[in-house]
Amino acid sequence: MSGGRTDTTQHDFPDELVRHRPALERSARRLCRNRQDAEDLVQTTLVRAWQARAQFLPGGNFGGWLFRILSNHHRDTLRRRSAVQVPLPDEVPDPAPVDDELSSLLSMAPEAVLEALSQLPPELRAPLELLAVRGKRYRQIAEELAIPINTVGTRIRRARQRLQEIFAARADEPRGHR
Amino acid sequence: MTEPRMGSCDPLHAYVDGELDADETTAFEAHLVTCDACNDELPRLLALMTALDAAAAHQAAMPSGTQRLAVLPGGRETHAPGPRPAREPSHRRRRAPWIGACLVAAAAAVAVVVLRPHPAPVVASIDRELGARRTIDVRLS
Numbered sequence: 001m002s003g004g005r006t007d008t009t010q011h012d013f014p015d016e017l018v019r020h021r022p023a024l025e026r027s028a029r030r031l032c033r034n035r036q037d038a039e040d041l042v043q044t045t046l047v048r049a050w051q052a053r054a055q056f057l058p059g060g061n062f063g064g065w066l067f068r069i070l071s072n073h074h075r076d077t078l079r080r081r082s083a084v085q086v087p088l089p090d091e092v093p094d095p096a097p098v099d100d101e102l103s104s105l106l107s108m109a110p111e112a113v114l115e116a117l118s119q120l121p122p123e124l125r126a127p128l129e130l131l132a133v134r135g136k137r138y139r140q141i142a143e144e145l146a147i148p149i150n151t152v153g154t155r156i157r158r159a160r161q162r163l164q165e166i167f168a169a170r171a172d173e174p175r176g177h178r
Numbered sequence: 179m180t181e182p183r184m185g186s187c188d189p190l191h192a193y194v195d196g197e198l199d200a201d202e203t204t205a206f207e208a209h210l211v212t213c214d215a216c217n218d219e220l221p222r223l224l225a226l227m228t229a230l231d232a233a234a235a236h237q238a239a240m241p242s243g244t245q246r247l248a249v250l251p252g253g254r255e256t257h258a259p260g261p262r263p264a265r266e267p268s269h270r271r272r273r274a275p276w277i278g279a280c281l282v283a284a285a286a287a288v289a290v291v292v293l294r295p296h297p298a299p300v301v302a303s304i305d306r307e308l309g310a311r312r313t314i315d316v317r318l319s
Binding site: 023027030031033063079105108110117128138153156157 | 192221222225235
C-alpha cells in the first residue's frame with residue numbers, strides 16, 4: 001500500500017498524486033451516488049492539491065492531506081446541493097499539521113493490518129472480514145452469521161473502532177517493541 | 179496512549195458502506211453538512227478502509243495455503259477464496275497408475291468421437307467429458 005507520510009517534494013508532487021489516485025477513487029465511490037460525481041470529486045481533489053502544492057512541506061503527511069481535501073470537498077458539494085447555509089471555508093486544508101492517526105493508517109503495511117485483524121474477537125472480526133475482504137453486503141453477512149442486520153452494522157463499527165485503538169497503541173509503542 | 183477520536187455518528191459507517199437507502203442517505207448527508215464530529219472522522223474512516231483494501235488485496239495475492247482464515251461463530255473457520263491447489267490430495271495420488279492411463283485413453287477416444295462431427299461446441303464437449311471422468315474418479319477412489 002502506498003505510504004501516507006512521505007518526504008514529498010515539489011519535484012515528485014505529480015508522482016505522489018498519481019500514486020494516491022486509486023485510493024482516492026475508491027473513497028470517492030464510497031461517498032458518491034454515481035460514477036460521475038465520484039470522478040468529479042477526485043478531479044477536484046487533485047486540482048486543489050496541485051494548486052496548493054506550494055504550501056506543502058517535505059515530510060508532511062501527503063496521503064492524509066489528500067484525504068482531508070477529498071472529505072472537505074465532499075462536504076462542500078453536499079452543502080451546495082442542500083438548502084442549508086453553513087459558513088464553511090471552501091479552501092484547501094493546511095497541510096502543515098500532521099494527523100498522526102490518519103498518517104499511521106495510510107502508512108500501515110498490509111501484513112500489519114492483517115495482524116491487527118487477527119487480534120479482534122471473532123464476533124467483531126467475522127463481519128468486518130466478510131465486508132472488507134470478501135466484499136459482502138450487510139444483508140449477506142447477516143444471513144451468513146445468522147445475526148440481525150442491525151447487529152452487523154454495530155459490530156462492523158465496533159470492529160473498526162477497535163482496529164483504530166490497536167493502531168493507535170502501536171503508534172505509541174517505541175520502535176524497538178513493534 | 180493516543181486515544182482515537184470516535185465522535186462520529188453510527189450512520190457514518192453505514193453511509194460509507196453504501197448501506198443506507200435513498201431517503202436515509204439524503205437525511206444523513208444533510209446531517210453531514212453540519213456535524214463536525216462526522217467530518218472529522220470521515221477521512222480517518224476512509225483511510226482505514228483504504229488500509230483494509232490493501233490488506234485484502236495482499237491476502238488475495240498470497241498462496242492459498244498461507245491465507246488467513248475468517249473466523250465464524252462457534253469456532254468454525256473457513257478458508258479465504260483463492261486459486262485451487264495445483265496438486266491433488268494425497269489419497270487421490272495413491273491410485274494405481276494403470277487406472278489413470280486407462281481413463282486418459284478412454285477420455286481421448288470419447289473426445290475424438292464426440293468432437294469430430296461437431297467441431298463448434300468444443301468447450302461444452304470437453305466439459306461433459308471431464309464431468310464423466312470426475313464421476314469415474316470418485317467411484318474408483
